[in-house]
Amino acid sequence: MASDRPIREAENRLEKFNADRERLLSEVERRVVARRVAEARAGGDASLEYVLNDVVYCEIKRLESSGGKNGATDRWRDLSRRLLGMTEDDKREELRGLVRHYGKDVVGNFDPRVYRFATGIGPSLLGFLFSPTSSIKEGLSSLRNLDAHIHADGAIDAARACAERGTIVVTPTHSSNMDSPAIGLGLLRAGLPPTTYGAGKNLFSNPFISFFMRNLGAYRVDRRLKFELYKDVLKEYSTVLLEHGYHSLFFPGGTRCRSNIVERNLKLGLLGTTVTAYKNNVREGAPNKRVYIVPATINYRLVLEAETLIDDYLAETGKSRYIITDDEFSRLGRILEFFRKILVHEGSVVVRFGQPLDPFGNDVTDEGESVDRAGRTVDPASFVRGANGEVTDDDQRDAEYTRALGRRLATAYPRLTVFHSTNLVARALFDAIAQAAGTRDIYRLLRAPHGQLAIDEATAIDNLVRLRARLGAHPEWGSEHPNYLLQSAADKLADGMHGLSSYHTHPAVERTGKNLQVRDVKLLYYYQNRTAHIPAEASS
Amino acid sequence: MTARADTVGIVGAGQFGTALGSVLARAGRRVVLFSRDAAVVGAIQETRSSPRLLGAPLGPALEATADLRRLAAECRFLVLAVTSTDVVARARELGDVLDGSHIVVHAIGGLVVPSGGPGESARGQRVSEVMAQGLPTLKLGVIAGPALPADLCENHYSSMVVASAFDEVVHEGRRLLNAPPGLRVYSSKDLIGVELASALAGAYTVALGLCDGLGMSAGPRAVLVTRAVAEASRFGVAAGAEARTFAGLAGLGNLLVRASGDRSADYLLGRRLADGAAADAARTEGARAAMTALELAKALRVRMPVLQGVAAVLAGKVDPRDAVQMVGDTVALEE
Structure with a gap:
């Protein structure tokens, strides 16, 4: 529930980040090199020659496929040639250099002045951020009160207690490139400290956005770098950050969810570093230096990139387009338009925080203690200890713990989902056209005749009333937007219709006399997908 | 390795638990x-034999405790060897004294239907799912296979598989439970x-008891x-398992050993049903598993x-002979 404690109470540990940065980088370098050198003794795929060759091969392949400048691959071809004549000491030094190189590429920065500026003028900043020079005035005027439109609620007190006692890792759902600023403002409104987070390198291409991201704790994740050494550096950096008490943010779903379905199959990615970091704390004799995972959902009334994302999801090539660079996020006009449209509505974005978990998927009390499924207090350190209390290393065990944590997160997300009128109306209308067509298969519905896509208003309202009643009876499915619980079905329908018809290039649905005509089945599908975990009425 | 790391704890001094300990x-x-049961503990400590499994040699390396x-x-490392009807309660009790470092494998060839109390699902669950609700540790597993208590006690060649x-x-299960020639442990x-x-x-053992009780020949x-x-494999795949497991020690191996001779309660139940005994679906582990x-x-x-x-036979809905005819017809139609 919303807290009445003063905001910004939790310590902003990122204030000391810059002073720490070199030490963190050195620690990453020391650990990665030591581990790789130790593993190299086994020879074969673990040998330093193999590791360096893997980097060379992947870098050349990446540069050639991206059509880089002449000579872009020279450095790597040169290394490839030199490798054969290198001694083990030479290889170790080369490895050290590469680890430092990638570490510097990853590492973030935190400028307290930029943070104070950003949080001081808050939302107006976003207008500045997302406005081209000629539109600054327009952006500032329309976005002055943006933070009033970000609503934060849920288990805020528990998250704050955990942030004061240990290190928190906020793990939100991911549906838009707007998630980073949205969760940033959500944390601020909840009185939670700012976090560092990994952001795709493609998001740094906009110089304005890049400036703020670089100075507010974001570190760069280059998804094009597929080799193991880079992943090692990235994971170690995350681990070291957590060990040093820097609150972090991961998107366990990986990339943005294309379908808008509440994420179930989590990629986990950096989440495993929570187990490693906590294990290292225990090994260092600090078992009470806890690491907590705070599930969260980011719920939009309208999603900036909805059209591109659902197109990508439905297209056969969807899976191959992992990094989309030509979506609405790359068009500043669309971003401005998006903000203008969502500003019409109070609480257009709801960030809901869930009860924290420990790295092993155990629930955590408001006091920061781990409890097992039966409600007993349990010592989290015991999960990484062996028969005699010694801390043991077991990558497979830790990966299994992370999977267990992922399952708990996937279970938590539906309950934390907040439905806007756009989601509920889309679901009510989708149910109606699915009933008329006798199928919920989207590919069949995309080919449905015009007449089958017309719904009379009374049917839509009936569907909406029943959907809201079912939702009220099943809190595990999520809940309606808290500000609009008392809204009548007719008002909810009108509100949802307005949202679905006003922002996107083409309206998803339009009113034609007494009928509601679906114009864009894909968009309707996208918005109703947020409710996809709610079973169809007949089978519920 | 220390004494603690090398010691096996067994929860449940029934026939299998005692034979495994032996x-x-x-x-x-x-x-x-x-x-x-303090009397069982006392008997083992004082006489080196158990009233639950007479004749089982219980050497000095085995200590009983309450x-x-x-x-x-x-x-x-602990083995939970109780009946499926006791799992919920035993797991809760055990959970009070364990922590995240413990390893618990169960040796229960059954499924569990929780009571449906607060926070409990009323649908049938695998034993490890129930254990996960009651125990703090996540390191759970199962041990199963064609190892009857009598064979274990007599040091006959027995094999089981440990899975997790x-x-x-799995590694600790194999290290600690491997006791050749009496018991060899495979991994999964x-x-x-x-x-x-x-x-x-267990459920199919009842079916084979019925089959033998009705005097059917080797072909049927x-x-x-x-x-x-085949049908167990289909079921398993739908539940997220691997088909080949059902033709292994825990599946086919278990079935063959339980349905040979008169040493399994499930098999004896099937024979009694064939002889016209009253149906009782809750009587044996296999019978309960069939219904769940x-x-x-x-x-x-x-x-x-x-x-x-x-x-259907266990529920008293169908006569055993009719059931055989029905199964024969349906299987042929299905496959």
């Missing part, structure tokens, strides 16, 4: 056997498969065995004619 202690492994805290303190999602559980990652195969083997018996394994697995199969939309036939 074969391990004979191989030199330190064993702490827990029983809630103290769960002692068990948890002295053993990191955690390599550490297919926790779901081994649990389901073992539970279904072979058909029953192969079709049972059928509900799960319906939820997973898997047709299981053999299981359906067994369950």
